[in-house]
Each structure stands twice: as structure tokens, then as C-alpha cells.
Amino acid sequence: MDKEYSQVQAMLSITRAGLKAIFRSPSAVIFSIGFPLIFILVFGFIGGSSGISLNVAIDKKSDTLNPVYTIVKQIPSIKIKEKTDLELKEDLEKGRITAVINIQKNDAQNPAYVVKLTSSEAVKPQNLQVLQSILNSVIGKINQQHYPDAPSIAEVQPDVQKIPGRVYRQIDFILPGQLGFSLLSAGVFGVSFLFFSLRQQLVLKRFFATPITKTYIVLGEALARVIFQMITAVIIVGIGTVAFHFTLVHGFTTFLEILVLSFIALIVFMGYGFIVSSVAKNESTIPPFANLFTLPQFLLAGTFFPVDVFPKWMQFFCNLLPLTHFNNAMRDIAFEGASLISVWKEIGIMVIWGVLIYAVAIKVFKWE
Known part of the structure; x- marks a missing residue:
């Protein structure tokens, strides 16, 4: 009696062959692993000497009628953030703001x-x-302009109150962006060239001569790409964690959530x-065709620099891109300690993109 043909075994055979082809392709390895690792190494080594950020907040109890406050709020290099007390505490703990400034009248009247x-241990000492x-x-x-012959109008107390905090390193920003870069490049360029080549070389047509169905053909090739990219994600996160102390708040649990994301x-x-292959x-x-989808995301989705550096009108378009929501969700999971459930909004937007994209892909996909 003949053994029943197994669609799953045939699919796994296609997957194994696909994986071998991917690992033998220099371009696949370079774009998926090489380039992201180069960026991580560069930014990782220069992370300790990154630019000085002087985001500050003014304590709500401060006296804001004095000349010191009037001048400070006009200094371009100091950006005053207005947030709730809880948000300020979180920003201090994570080093997002340098300090909370509290200016009060002096009961002793000298200085006035x-x-x-108030700062935190997460803030770089040089910034403070x-x-x-x-x-x-x-x-x-x-003092020089208005009170040359009088005692100093104010004094900055040398003792800075510090709250506990988690150090935010350059790698904590750049690694999620580079992992997104790798996933987007592989997902778009890798799949485009793969299925175009299979169709052009009549490989897909030869598959039709076998009992395997179209669904399992696509699943087999797609599974090879997914396995390769998951290995890539493990390598990127692993090197970032071991070599540059990339933050995984909850350790292995956070690592698994990053892989699912x-x-x-x-x-x-x-x-x-x-879509592109068709x-x-x-x-x-x-x-x-591929760059129509990838290039705007490489530039505008927070891959190399924060989205908030763009004008407000452009940030609206940045926040529509799926890679923006991947980057935001991964940074929240890795550094903030968020769970997959708590980043449901970002995942939901990516899923909506997926539904729309696959609706088009099903319509235009070609086998020959």
C-alpha cells in the first residue's frame, strides 16, 4: 500500500532548502545581520560620549517671577518640559530629563x-x-548687569537631591531601530527577490507537478525566511546585551517578548x-518598488533618531508607519518593562497594516 503524501513534510523540505539558500546568499546575511551589527557597534562604542541633553522641568512650587527663571526659559540649549508629577518622576528615573529646577525665595534674604x-542616578554627571x-x-x-555692588541675587545649591534611576544608554535607543531595520529589509527585499526568482526560474511551476498545494509552497518558503530572521534577532539582541549592556528589564522574559514582537x-x-514580487x-x-515602502520608514520611523525631532506636522505621518510602532513597542518592552499586552495599541496598528497589505497581496500575487 502506498504511503499517503504528507503536505507538512513537503513544506518542511522546502523550508530546509530555503534556509540553505538564504545562508548561502551573501546579500541576505549582510543586509539582515551585517549592516545592523555595524550600526550597533558604531553607536555602541560612541554611546558613552553622546551629545549632552539638557531637558529640564520647573518645580510647580517654584517662584517664577524672579529674573533667574526669566532668563533660563529663554536659553535655547535648555528645553523646559511641562508634565505631570508622575510623568516627571518617571522621566527622572529614566534619565530623560536632567533635573527638576526649584527656585525659591531665601528666608535669610542673602542671597535673595x-x-x-533634583536629579537621578540615571542622568549623566556631565549633563548635571x-x-x-x-x-x-x-x-x-x-549680578554684573543689575547688582554689581550687591551680594549675589541667587545661589545654586551644590548638593543635588538624587532619586534612584536606571541608566539609559545610547544602545537602548539604537538597537531596537536596527532590529527593525533588519526585519523590514528582510521582509520586503528578501521576499521580493525570492519569489520573483522562483517564478522567473520556473521553480514554482515545477512545484505544481508535485502533489504539494500552493498554500504549503508559500508557507515553506516563508517559514525559511522567518526562521532565519528569528536567528538574526537573537544574534542582534544577544550581542547588544552582552557587549553593550542593552537593557532587558525582566531578563529572559523580556527577551522572549521581543522575539514575539x-x-x-x-x-x-x-x-x-x-506585493513587490508580483x-x-x-x-x-x-x-x-521596495523603497517606496522601506525608505520612508528607515528615515522617519525612529530608526536612527527620535521621531520628536521632526516638525509636528511630519510627526503625524511618522506615527502612521508600522516600523514606528514596532520601534516604540520594543523600546517600551526592553527599557520600560512593558508587556506585550500593555503595548496592544502598537501591535494593533501593525496588525491593521498587515490586514491591509495581505488583502492587496492576495489580489496581485502571481504564480507564473
């Missing part, structure tokens, strides 16, 4: 005002020193790859 700073220097410079200028994002991005007339037209 006392400037107190620069802020203190700026405040002392402001006070010195006021990466899997969801990859499935979404692969859908556009199916609409492209030849291999030279694949990159232009």
Missing part, C-alpha cells in the same frame, strides 16, 4: 533666591555639571514583499 536641583554651570553663569550675568512585525513586512516586471524594478 536659592536654586535647588553643565546645567549647574549654565545656572551659575546666568546668575553671574544678572519581532515575529509579528516580520509577518507584516513580508506581506509587502509578496508587480515587478524584472529584477531591476524590485528596488524602486
Whole structure:
């Protein structure tokens, strides 16, 4: 009696063959692993000497009628953030703001005002020193211009109150962006070139001569790409954690949640790859079609720099992109300690993108 043909075994055979082909492809390895690791290494090594951020907040109990406050709020290099007490506490703990400034009248009347700073252990010491220097410079200028013969109008207290905090490193921002870069590149370019090549070389047509169904053909090739990219994600996160102390708040649990999030994002991005492989007339037209989807996301989705550096009107478009929501969700999970459930909004938007993309992919996908 003949053994029944197994669709699953045939699919797994296609998967194994696909994996071998991917690992033998220099371009696949370079784009998925090489480039992201190069960016991580570069930013990881320069992370300790990154630019000084002087985001501050003004304590709600501060006296804001004094000349010190008037000048400080006009200094371009100091950005005053207005948030709730809870948000300020969280920002301090994570080093997002340098200090909370509290300016009060001095009961002893000499000097007239006392400037107190509240910071955290997550803030770089040099940032705090620069802020203190700026405040002392402001006070010195006021004294020179308006009170040359009188005691100093204000004094910055040298003792800074510090609350516990978690150090936010450059790698904590750049690694999620580079993992997203890898997933998007592989999902779009990898799938586009793969299925176009299979169709052009009549490999898909030869599959039709076998009992395997179309669904298992696609699943087999897609599974090979997913396995390869999950291995890539493990390598990228692993190197970032071991070599540059990338933050995984809850350790292995956070690592697993990152892999699940990466899997969801990859499935979404692969859908556009199916579209490109079908609409492209030849291999030279694949990159232009693929870049219509990938290039705006590389530039605008918080891959290399925060979205809030763009004008408000552009941030609206940035926040529509699926890669933006992957980057935000991964940073929240890795550094903030959020769970997959708590980033449901970001995942939901990616899923909506996936539904729309695959609805188009099903309509345009070609087998021959």
C-alpha cells in the first residue's frame, strides 16, 4: 500500500532548502545581520560620549517671577518640559530629563533666591555639571548687569537631591531601530527577490507537478525566511546585551517578548514583499518598488533618531508607519518593562497594516 503524501513534510523540505539558500546568499546575511551589527557597534562604542541633553522641568512650587527663571526659559540649549508629577518622576528615573529646577525665595534674604536641583542616578554627571554651570553663569550675568555692588541675587545649591534611576544608554535607543531595520529589509527585499526568482526560474511551476498545494509552497518558503530572521534577532539582541549592556528589564522574559514582537512585525513586512514580487516586471524594478515602502520608514520611523525631532506636522505621518510602532513597542518592552499586552495599541496598528497589505497581496500575487 502506498504511503499517503504528507503536505507538512513537503513544506518542511522546502523550508530546509530555503534556509540553505538564504545562508548561502551573501546579500541576505549582510543586509539582515551585517549592516545592523555595524550600526550597533558604531553607536555602541560612541554611546558613552553622546551629545549632552539638557531637558529640564520647573518645580510647580517654584517662584517664577524672579529674573533667574526669566532668563533660563529663554536659553535655547535648555528645553523646559511641562508634565505631570508622575510623568516627571518617571522621566527622572529614566534619565530623560536632567533635573527638576526649584527656585525659591531665601528666608535669610542673602542671597535673595536659592536654586535647588533634583536629579537621578540615571542622568549623566556631565549633563548635571553643565546645567549647574549654565545656572551659575546666568546668575553671574544678572549680578554684573543689575547688582554689581550687591551680594549675589541667587545661589545654586551644590548638593543635588538624587532619586534612584536606571541608566539609559545610547544602545537602548539604537538597537531596537536596527532590529527593525533588519526585519523590514528582510521582509520586503528578501521576499521580493525570492519569489520573483522562483517564478522567473520556473521553480514554482515545477512545484505544481508535485502533489504539494500552493498554500504549503508559500508557507515553506516563508517559514525559511522567518526562521532565519528569528536567528538574526537573537544574534542582534544577544550581542547588544552582552557587549553593550542593552537593557532587558525582566531578563529572559523580556527577551522572549521581543522575539514575539519581532515575529509579528516580520509577518507584516513580508506581506509587502509578496506585493513587490508580483508587480515587478524584472529584477531591476524590485528596488524602486521596495523603497517606496522601506525608505520612508528607515528615515522617519525612529530608526536612527527620535521621531520628536521632526516638525509636528511630519510627526503625524511618522506615527502612521508600522516600523514606528514596532520601534516604540520594543523600546517600551526592553527599557520600560512593558508587556506585550500593555503595548496592544502598537501591535494593533501593525496588525491593521498587515490586514491591509495581505488583502492587496492576495489580489496581485502571481504564480507564473
